[in-house]
Amino acid sequence: MAAGNDGWAGMGWDWTDAADVRRRLDEGADPHRWSGGRPLHRAAAFGSPEVVAELAGRVADVDALENGVTALWEAVVSGKPDNARALASAGADPWRPSIGGWSPGRLSLAGPTPDLFPVPEGVRLTDTEREAAEEAHRLTTALGTFHYDGTGLACVAGIDAAEAVRRLEAAPADEEVVDELLEDPYQYDMDESLGIVGVTSVPGGCVVTQPWGYAPQMPGVLTRLSAGTVCYGLYANPKSGNQGSIARHGTVEGWDLHPGGGPYEKDTPEEVLTSYLYRYNAVAYSCAFAGLRPTDARAVVGPPDVWVELPQRDYWSH
Incomplete structure (x- = not known):
C-alpha cells in the first residue's frame, strides 16, 4: 500500500456496505485509522451492524476513544441501536463513564430504546432526568417535522407575547405588507423584510x-427580550447550519452555538442529556433550553399571535 494511504480512499458518509469494507480490510485497510479518525467510530454513527461487527473484530480495542468517547457512545447518541448491540456483542462496555459522567448505557435509558442493554442493579435515571426525557418526547412529538431552514427564533422564558412586544418597542405590522411578504419573502430586499417578526405566547x-431571516437572534433583540430572564436564539442558516445564542438578564452569554448537535467533550451532565434528547432538532432544543412547552409548531411556522415591526435601530452593537 502506498505511503499515507490508509485504504479508505473514497469512503464518505456511507459505511453500510459490509462486502466493500471487508474487501478493503482484507487488502490492508487500516482498521484503526480513517481520515484522521477511527473507522469504527464512523461506522457506529453512519454504518450498518454488519460493518460495525466486521471492524470491531479487527481493532485492538473496541472501546478506544476518539474525541473523548467510544464507538459505542457514538452509536447510542446517533440513534443506531442495532450498531450499539453489535458493539456490545463485540465486548464494548455500555457502562463505561464518558462525557459529563454519563455512560452510553445510562444515557440510552433516557432515549427511545431504554432496553438496549441489560441494566446493572442500581443504575437508573434520577426523577429529574426522567422528567426531562418525558418532556423531550412530548415536545418533539408536539412540534412534529417541518422545514425551518432560513428561520430565526428567539425563545424567551417567563414573558408573554404582549410583554415581548413592549420590550422590543414594536408596532403592529401593516397587514397588507405582511400578506405580500408571506407570499414570497425572498422577493423583498432584506432591509424591508428584516424588521417584521411574529410573536406568540x-x-x-x-x-x-x-x-425568512435572522432578526430574532440579533444581539439587540435578544438583550431586550432577556431582561430579568433567559432567552435562546436560533438562526437556521441555510448555508452554514444551525446557529444558536444565549442571552440572560440583558447580556449575550453565548454565541455561535450548535443547537441540535453534540454532546461535546466539555459539556456538563445536564448539557449532555439535553443534547442527546434533542439531537438533530434545533427548534425543540431552543424551546427546551428556555423552558418553553409549546403544544404545536404554530409559534415557529405561524400564523403567530401578532405580526409586529421593529423600530429602526442598531441591533448589532447592543
Whole structure:
C-alpha cells in the first residue's frame, strides 16, 4: 500500500456496505485509522451492524476513544441501536463513564430504546432526568417535522407575547405588507423584510419568529427580550447550519452555538442529556433550553399571535 494511504480512499458518509469494507480490510485497510479518525467510530454513527461487527473484530480495542468517547457512545447518541448491540456483542462496555459522567448505557435509558442493554442493579435515571426525557418526547412529538431552514427564533422564558412586544418597542405590522411578504419573502430586499417578526405566547413564555431571516437572534433583540430572564436564539442558516445564542438578564452569554448537535467533550451532565434528547432538532432544543412547552409548531411556522415591526435601530452593537 502506498505511503499515507490508509485504504479508505473514497469512503464518505456511507459505511453500510459490509462486502466493500471487508474487501478493503482484507487488502490492508487500516482498521484503526480513517481520515484522521477511527473507522469504527464512523461506522457506529453512519454504518450498518454488519460493518460495525466486521471492524470491531479487527481493532485492538473496541472501546478506544476518539474525541473523548467510544464507538459505542457514538452509536447510542446517533440513534443506531442495532450498531450499539453489535458493539456490545463485540465486548464494548455500555457502562463505561464518558462525557459529563454519563455512560452510553445510562444515557440510552433516557432515549427511545431504554432496553438496549441489560441494566446493572442500581443504575437508573434520577426523577429529574426522567422528567426531562418525558418532556423531550412530548415536545418533539408536539412540534412534529417541518422545514425551518432560513428561520430565526428567539425563545424567551417567563414573558408573554404582549410583554415581548413592549420590550422590543414594536408596532403592529401593516397587514397588507405582511400578506405580500408571506407570499414570497425572498422577493423583498432584506432591509424591508428584516424588521417584521411574529410573536406568540406559549406555555412557559413566548416565541419571536421570522421564517425568512435572522432578526430574532440579533444581539439587540435578544438583550431586550432577556431582561430579568433567559432567552435562546436560533438562526437556521441555510448555508452554514444551525446557529444558536444565549442571552440572560440583558447580556449575550453565548454565541455561535450548535443547537441540535453534540454532546461535546466539555459539556456538563445536564448539557449532555439535553443534547442527546434533542439531537438533530434545533427548534425543540431552543424551546427546551428556555423552558418553553409549546403544544404545536404554530409559534415557529405561524400564523403567530401578532405580526409586529421593529423600530429602526442598531441591533448589532447592543
